[in-house]
Amino acid sequence: MKKELEIFSTRYSCRNFKNEKLKKEDLNSILEIARLSPSSLGLEPWKFIVVQDEKRKEELSKICNQQKHVKDCAALIIIISRLDFLDYFEEKLRKRDMSETEIQKRLDAYMPFLKSLNQEEKISYAREQAHIALASILYSANALNIASCTIGGFDKQKLNSYLSLDIQKERSS
Numbered sequence: 067m068k069k070e071l072e073i074f075s076t077r078y079s080c081r082n083f084k085n086e087k088l089k090k091e092d093l094n095s096i097l098e099i100a101r102l103s104p105s106s107l108g109l110e111p112w113k114f115i116v117v118q119d120e121k122r123k124e125e126l127s128k129i130c131n132q133q134k135h136v137k138d139c140a141a142l143i144i145i146i147s148r149l150d151f152l153d154y155f156e157e158k159l160r161k162r163d164m165s166e167t168e169i170q171k172r173l174d175a176y177m178p179f180l181k182s183l184n185q186e187e188k189i190s191y192a193r194e195q196a197h198i199a200l201a202s203i204l205y206s207a208n209a210l211n212i213a214s215c216t217i218g219g220f221d222k223q224k225l226n227s228y229l230s231l232d233i234q235k236e237r238s239s
Contacts, residue, residue, distance in 0.1 A: 073208050079215040079216060080135065082135070082138075083138045083140065085138075086140060087140055088140035093141060095210065096203055096207055096210070096212075097143070099203070100112075100114060100143070100145075100200075100206070102202075103198050105195045105198060106195060107176055108158065109195065110158075111149070111191075111195050112196045113148060114146070115144040116142070117144065118140065120137075126142060129220055130221075131221075133217065145199055146196075146239065147189065147195070147196045147237050149185070149189060149192055149234070149236060150235045150236070151188075159173065185234075192239070196239035222237065226238050
């Protein structure tokens with residue numbers, strides 16, 4: 067494993083992947099670190115879809131403007147921004163080790179903000195949070211000596227459709 071500063075200074079966007087399989091334990095570590103990423107209000111409004119199937123990577127490459135490295139990588143991790151955080155915010159609070167008074171205090175403080183967001187603001191808010199998880203993915207991969215690349219050039223509507231996402235509740239990031 068690399069040292070802290072080295073993890074940040076040596077990360078780059080790989081465009082030519084080696085034909086190597088990703089170890090299951092490495093992938094699981096990367097996903098767990100992403101899951102544990104910080105987020106505003108502790109909402110963690112994301113989920114991750116892992117694609118390793120060659121046919122699906124080829125299909126996704128087309129949605130990503132024919133980027134060769136999309137089909138050549140060992141695994142794609144697609145980050146889905148969840149927009150349904152109003153539905154689960156209280157549940158997340160109740161899973162924490164907090165008193166009922168503290169839970170109610172947080173609900174009173176944050177629910178007005180969450181309820182005030184229109185759909186576009188929810189999308190923007192959730193995407194901002196997803197990018198925190200993305201950074202965790204990129205740096206944890208580099209710490210494990212695994213090359214990675216952020217893919218921002220893709221057709222969001224086509225990807226949402228390909229993944230059969232309910233765009234009222236979630237979107238590709």
